[in-house]
Amino acid sequence: MATRVSSLYAESLTVLSQFRADLYGCLTTRADALFELTDAVLCTDRPVRSLVELALAPEHRRGHGSLYAGLNQGRIDLDRLRRTLAGLPLPKAADGRLVLAVDVSPWLRPDAATVPDRSFCHTYGRGEAKHQMMPGWPYSIVAALETGRTSWTALLDAVRLQPGADLAALTTAQIREVVERLIEAGQWAEGDPQILVVLDSGYDAPRIAHLLAGLPVQILGRLRSDRVMRRPTPPRVYDPKGGRPPKHGGKFVFGDAVTWGTEQAITVTDTRLYGKATAQAWDRLHPRLTRRAAWLDHDGPLPLIEGSVIRLVVERLPSGGANKPVWLWWSGTGATTADVDRCWQSFLRRFDLEHTFRMLKQTLGWTRPRLRTSAAADRWTWLVIVAHTQLRLARPLATDLRRPWEKPAPPSKLTPARVRRGFRNLRTTTGSPARAPKPTRPGPGRPPGSKNRRPATCHDVGRVLITGQAYTRPAHHKVGTKPRRNG
Structure with a gap:
């Protein structure tokens, strides 16, 4: 031993x-x-x-x-x-699958008018206001997740979002490059389980899955509770009145249980933190796309992006807040009970990336410098x-x-x-490969009493939005309005 x-x-x-x-x-x-x-x-x-x-x-x-x-x-x-980060030992799931998480974390610079390339970053819970858009540098970060409850992640990539960038397109390019580097480094080979990419509700998971077609990846994203999905196209039946055959099946309204029908798979798991967790899955559901926003310049007919919708309900929350169901969309079809369990447990592991962001900012001082x-x-x-x-x-x-008030913990x-x-x-x-410093003298600096004749230039704040239009508060965030259903 x-x-x-x-x-x-x-x-x-x-x-x-x-x-x-x-x-x-x-x-x-x-x-x-x-x-x-x-x-x-x-x-x-x-x-x-x-x-x-x-x-x-x-x-x-x-x-x-x-x-x-x-x-x-x-x-x-x-x-x-x-490439060096991709070649390091990475954590994997029990079945040998790589699980990646993608999220955006802002470096807020609200008072730095002379700093270029700032964008409006979405923040939550700052003061009394729940939703705020504050100037800063948003960074899209990709990390590999571990199994079980932990605060460790393996950071693989970071890209700063330029003002006016398309978040879905940039995230797709970033994931593609990360996956290609992992394959080149030997982290994935033919016959291995497909890489699972976990996204939060701020991403268009079906669109990203469509853009990443051809890569050995599966997309798992969170959906809002006011969404409406469509079932597969029904078989064509002769209609003596004529007319164009339907392109979409019946509606699957997240907020209306009557439209759900029989689930494809269902699992019930007893957890220590959340109590009893119940997950239901419905197969081959897709969003109804329209030629607007990201699909405005799409060539040819709009695609049908089918996947599995998973509804997760837990018995209790550790924070004691409102216990609302979580809706997930998985790019795979024909979900089994093992797939459903893997999906919702992997989504819960995505929150380990939040612990990493807190470590980077509060301990390692990522957002402390005023550069x-x-x-x-x-x-x-x-x-x-x-x-x-x-x-x-x-x-x-x-x-x-450990400190005197901390409990002993094993190295793992x-x-x-x-x-x-x-x-x-x-x-x-x-050891350290850095060389010893050479003796030098400080520069003369600005002469005493002289004025700065080269003032810094002020820069406007940009937007990270697909349409490039001015930011408006979403309808479902306004007080006194009903939730909007999207197809």
Whole structure:
């Protein structure tokens, strides 16, 4: 047993050391400053509050000027870094399936009028207002999910949404590139289960499934409770009156149980957190598409995108809120009880990505810096991602340095924040490829008493909307209006 543990320790240490060496090779300009900045993020004893405080960490041997110069003028080979992340060991489900989650997390910059490339980001629960659109940098992030209750995810990609971008088209291109890199790295091969991609309600899951046709992926997305689906086209029957045959079957109204009919599959599972979870599935349902918005320029007849609709109802919620059913759309058809269980359990695992966002923002300081350019924000975002990746690789190596009020936990149950406490000790074992800093003198700076004759330019805030029109509050968010049903 001791030999097996030491072998696992040596293997994990080798993977971590190799990743650090590969990371240094991906930093093409000002590599030493960017690499030591990442080490400072990992080894600081407390959460990151500002960039200048990282310059005081012992792992950062350079001055604060080098820190900002690295973010503003450094370069990262993102293609090589993305391939490196795809080649690392990734978590998989019990059947060997890769489960990916995609979501958008904003870096809010409401008061930065001189910052370019800002877009209106949707926020929820800020103050008394429930829904707000605030200026910032929205980032679309893809991560691989683990099984079971955990706060760990394997970050694979991050793309900043440009103002006026089509969210569905950009997400489709991002997923396609990630899947292709995973296949190239040997994470998926012929005969393996298809990769499951989990989306939240902000995405058009049927459209993304249509755009990703041909890839070994299945799409699972959440739908609003006011949606209306259509059944398969009924068989053509001779009508003496003539007329065009129908293209769609009967309606499946989420809010009207009379239209549901008999379900394809049903499962009942006893869970510790939610009590009894009941999942029902109906086969071969599709949305009725119209030539507007994203389908306005579609060539040829509009497609019929069939899938399975899953209705999940739990006995209780941990927060004690209103217990409403969750509607899911799965791009597969002919769902069995095993498929239904896998779908709704994978969707619940999507919330692990929210724990990762909280770790990135509150502990690693992702949204703390007040950077002037979006290019510097992209470099800092990738440094935070690789820092989180090093914590994941150091998970089998970490020692539990728990606080007196915390319960002991085995190495497999340590959270990212508790792994970070002991990373400073692991850093001395893995080594650092960064070179020692050279002695230098600070620049003269602006002469005392002189005025700034190059004021910064103010930039307008853009929109991440398909139509490019001005933002309007959705009808189902307004007070005193009835829910709108969409076909």
